[in-house]
Amino acid sequence: MVKQETIIKTVGLNCCYGSLCVLKDVNLEIYKNEILGIIGPANSGKTTFLRALNKLNYLNSSYSQKGDIYFSNESIKNIGENILRRKIGIIFALPQVLPVSIFDNVAYGPKVHGVTGKNTISQVVENALKKAYLWDEVKDRLNEPAVRLSGGQQQRLCIARTLAVEPDVILYDEPCSGLDPISTAKVEDAMQQLKESYTQILVTNNTKQAARVTERCVFLLMGEVIEVGETDALFTEPQDKRTDDYITGRFG
Amino acid sequence: MFRRINEKIIESCIKLSGLLVIIFVFLIFLFLLKDSISLFGQYPIGQFLFGRNWLPISEPPKFGIVPLLLGSIYVTIGAIVICVPFGVAAAMFIAEVAPGYLKHVLKSLIEILASIPSVVLGFIGIVWLGPFLRNTFGLKTGMCGLTGSLLLAFMALPTIISICEDALVGVPRTYKEAAFGLGATHWQTLWRIILPAASSGIIAAVMLGIGRVIGETMVVMMVTGNAPVIPKSILEPLRTLTATIAGEMGETVGGSEHYFALFAVGVVLFIITFMINLVADVCMRRAKK
Numbered sequence: 001m002v003k004q005e006t007i008i009k010t011v012g013l014n015c016c017y018g019s020l021c022v023l024k025d026v027n028l029e030i031y032k033n034e035i036l037g038i039i040g041p042a043n044s045g046k047t048t049f050l051r052a053l054n055k056l057n058y059l060n061s062s063y064s065q066k067g068d069i070y071f072s073n074e075s076i077k078n079i080g081e082n083i084l085r086r087k088i089g090i091i092f093a094l095p096q097v098l099p100v101s102i103f104d105n106v107a108y109g110p111k112v113h114g115v116t117g118k119n120t121i122s123q124v125v126e127n128a129l130k131k132a133y134l135w136d137e138v139k140d141r142l143n144e145p146a147v148r149l150s151g152g153q154q155q156r157l158c159i160a161r162t163l164a165v166e167p168d169v170i171l172y173d174e175p176c177s178g179l180d181p182i183s184t185a186k187v188e189d190a191m192q193q194l195k196e197s198y199t200q201i202l203v204t205n206n207t208k209q210a211a212r213v214t215e216r217c218v219f220l221l222m223g224e225v226i227e228v229g230e231t232d233a234l235f236t237e238p239q240d241k242r243t244d245d246y247i248t249g250r251f252g
Numbered sequence: 253m254f255r256r257i258n259e260k261i262i263e264s265c266i267k268l269s270g271l272l273v274i275i276f277v278f279l280i281f282l283f284l285l286k287d288s289i290s291l292f293g294q295y296p297i298g299q300f301l302f303g304r305n306w307l308p309i310s311e312p313p314k315f316g317i318v319p320l321l322l323g324s325i326y327v328t329i330g331a332i333v334i335c336v337p338f339g340v341a342a343a344m345f346i347a348e349v350a351p352g353y354l355k356h357v358l359k360s361l362i363e364i365l366a367s368i369p370s371v372v373l374g375f376i377g378i379v380w381l382g383p384f385l386r387n388t389f390g391l392k393t394g395m396c397g398l399t400g401s402l403l404l405a406f407m408a409l410p411t412i413i414s415i416c417e418d419a420l421v422g423v424p425r426t427y428k429e430a431a432f433g434l435g436a437t438h439w440q441t442l443w444r445i446i447l448p449a450a451s452s453g454i455i456a457a458v459m460l461g462i463g464r465v466i467g468e469t470m471v472v473m474m475v476t477g478n479a480p481v482i483p484k485s486i487l488e489p490l491r492t493l494t495a496t497i498a499g500e501m502g503e504t505v506g507g508s509e510h511y512f513a514l515f516a517v518g519v520v521l522f523i524i525t526f527m528i529n530l531v532a533d534v535c536m537r538r539a540k541k
Contacts, residue, residue, distance in 0.1 A: 056432065061352075086435030096430035099449050108444070109434040158430070165434055 004031040007169065007199050008053060008088075012067035015048050017060065022048050024223045025067070030169075035191065035200045037214030037231060039207055041246065045223040046203040050171045053201070054088040055081045072168075086113060089162035093174040095154035102149070103142040105157055109165035124164050132160035133190045152183020159190060169199045176209065188213050207247050211235050219243045281522065288519045291315070291512035300516060306480040306491075308500065308510045315513040317520060319482045323397070323490035324466060324524075327476065330401025330486050331408060331465045336458055338405070339412030343457075346413070347420035348442055359414075366410035373403045374474030382475055389487060395477035397486040403471045408461035415460060419453020420446060452538040459532035467525055469494040493521045 008030040015023040023045040030036055038046045048057060055076065057063045069076045076084055086109075098105050106125040115121060125142075129135040134156040138149070146157055155175055162170055172191075176184040191200060191213055204210050210217055210231065217234045219227045219242075227234060227243045238244040291300070295315055303316015346358050381402060382394030423446050431441040447454075469492075477489025478499060491499075497514050504511040 054433070056429065059429070059432065082435045082437055084435075085433060090433040092426070092429065092433070094426070096426040096433075098427055098430060098445060108431070109436075112431075112434065112436040112440045112444070161430075161434065 004034075006030065007032045007072060009070040010052075010067065011070070013049075013052065013069060014066040015045070015052055015057065016064050016066075018062040022223050023052070026223075026225055028218060028225065028228065030199065030201065031216075032199055033195060033197070034216060035195060035202060035214045037210035037217040038201065038203045038220060039205075039210045039217060039246070040220035040226075042205070043222075044220040046220055047173055049220070050090070050173050050201060050203050053169070053171060054085045054090060056085070056090065086165045087167055088169040088171060089165065089167035090171040090173065091155070091158050091162060091175045093177050095151060095158050095178070097146040097149070097154050097157055100146065101143045102138050102146045102157060105146045106161050106164045109161055113165060125160075128160040128164035129157075131163050131190075131194065132156045133186060133193070134160055150183070152179050152186055155179060155183070155187055156190060159187070159194075163194075167198065169201065170194065172200065172202045172204075174204055175202070177205065184209070207235075207249075219246065221246070284515055284519045284522060287512055288516035291509060291516050294509055295513070300513070304482060306496070308504075308513065313509060313513075315509075315516075317493070317517060319480050320491060320493045320496050320517065321520070322482055323476070323480075324492040324494070326397045326483055326486050326490060327400045327404060327472060327492055328462060328465050330397060331404035332458070332462055334401060335405035335408045335412060335461060339409050339457070339461065340416055340454060342409070343413045343416030343420055344442060344447070347417045348438075348446065359417075362410050362413050365406075368407075370407065370468060370470040371474070373406060374471045377403050377471065377475035391487055393477060393489060395475055396488055397476055397483060397490045400472045400476040400492075401486065403475060404465045404468055407468060407471065408464045411464055412457045412461040415457035416450075416454050419450040419457065422453065423449045452535045456532045456535035459528050459535060463525055463528045463532065466528070467494065467521070469498045473498055493517050497521075 006029045008028075010026050010028050013023060013026040013028075014021060022043070026049065038049065040046055051057045052065060053069060053071075053076075057065070058081075071079065071084065071088065079087075098108060100108070103122075103125055106128050107121050110121055110124050115124065126135065126139075129138065134153060137153060138157075146154065149157060155178075159170070176187055179187065188209070191202070194200060202210065202214055214231045217229065217231045218225060219234070219238075219240075221242055227238060227240045229239070234243065235247055238247065244250075300315050300317060302318060303314055304318050305314040305316045306319050307314040342358075346355055350358060377399050378395075382396075382399050384394070385391065385396070385399055385402075386394030427445050427449055428441055431445045436444070472492045473495040476491060476495065478491045478495060479489040480491045480496065481489075483490040497517055500510070501514055504514065
């Protein structure tokens with residue numbers, strides 16, 4: 001592998017909802033332009049980890065957090081959440097399209113961040129849709145309500161919407177759990193193409209998807225990091241028995 | 253065997269009650285219509301609808317409802333202009349901004365607001381609000397359209413706030429997360445995403461508020477001055493459709509022209525409220541989809 005530059009680093013990260021702690025002492029480094037997979041059974045804290053990175057967990061009032069997260073060597077405590085979430089975008093499990101047109105869904109992000117000018121915005125929208133491999137399918141129907149798109153198209157629309165605000169990191173929270181295999185393949189293709197310019201973190205329940213798409217993988221179990229390694233190595237020769245049990249399908 | 257009969261009886265009782273409600277509404281309308289049609293045998297309908305004078309005891313009497321209709325419209329528009337921005341903003345605050353405990357306090361306070369009898373509000377209008385407005389705007393009398401509008405706005409607020417709040421809370425959480433995920437601020441999310449998504453519920457709330465205002469009688473009778481003239485502005489005394497019926501019904505002879513004219517006013521009022529409720533209903537249904 002080439003020289004790796006750390007973009008996100010967590011130090012002693014503990015995340016709790018009330019008295020229930022779902023992440024315990026997580027120390028991870030995430031490298032620039034990699035696709036990092038996070039696998040593990042349900043309730044192991046995958047989503048919480050992801051949402052901790054752009055402070056989305058704070059929408060839940062019982063949430064509390066210890067430890068620190070660094071983004072580009074700066075503690076995210078010192079970064080305003082709007083700037084942080086713009087830099088670290090997120091794709092949710094179910095496509096969360098807004099109840100407006102396809103065009104406006106993508107244009108929404110740039111608009112709230114102060115981009116003006118009709119031509120500029122339509123250029124941004126077109127580029128984002130192209131990067132998400134959706135442009136050819138929707139270019140003639142940009143003014144239709146976004147909810148009319150198929151599930152896979154909606155998910156790629158969400159990716160385009162995230163890309164439109166020019167993030168550095170894209171978080172995926174089980175992005176294909178509601179999609180059929182063909183749509184899944186299209187989303188995965190898009191992820192591969194985006195590797196050039198973005199760091200991507202993929203939370204998935206589907207170990208096969210993690211093996212297909214990611215370069216490095218983290219195995220989380222009950223809020224603890226059990227194993228981190230290059231995906232090929234982790235899947236062929238896991239160091240920990242629990243990892244082995246999980247990826248071979250003995251539990252989870 | 254006994255159980256089956258029992259079941260049948262209960263079933264038909266429920267069916268009967270349901271049917272009765274429909275029949276009653278229908279009968280009310282029929283009753284109103286029958287008596288008001290008697291008027292149009294003696295008095296031309298065009299002069300009733302477009303007449304500019306309401307002089308029921310002059311000789312010959314004039315029953316033009318334009319001044320009353322305008323009175324109702326002035327007071328209603330005034331009330332809506334005041335209470336809609338207030339109500340929607342309050343609903344936004346309760347649904348999105350207020351912390352948990354404040355939310356509960358506000359919601360129960362609003363319910364108390366809804367339970368204030370209208371005659372009490374009218375009283376406040378006479379002894380305090382009217383004189384206050386008279387002094388503030390230098391009017392001849394404080395008993396004017398604006399006094400009525402303000403008090404009616406106060407009465408419609410609970411309806412508008414609680415229905416608006418339901419509509420805002422009903423917006424899927426995913427919209428909010430999606431907007432936050434893109435780095436939008438709370439205010440941007442509220443303004444550009446949540447408010448538009450809740451718009452049909454908000455329109456329904458406003459329509460029901462209007463329905464409440466236009467049908468209200470006691471307050472407007474007490475504070476608007478009851479002058480059946482075409483008002484030049486909302487700062488002048490005026491009289492609404494409802495206040496006319498309530499105020500004059502006691503003085504008329506049953507079966508006289510005047511008596512029938514009041515029924516005709518009732519029909520006009522019935523049609524207006526019916527239309528407003530219809531629009532509100534359509535909006536509510538669209539909101540549920």
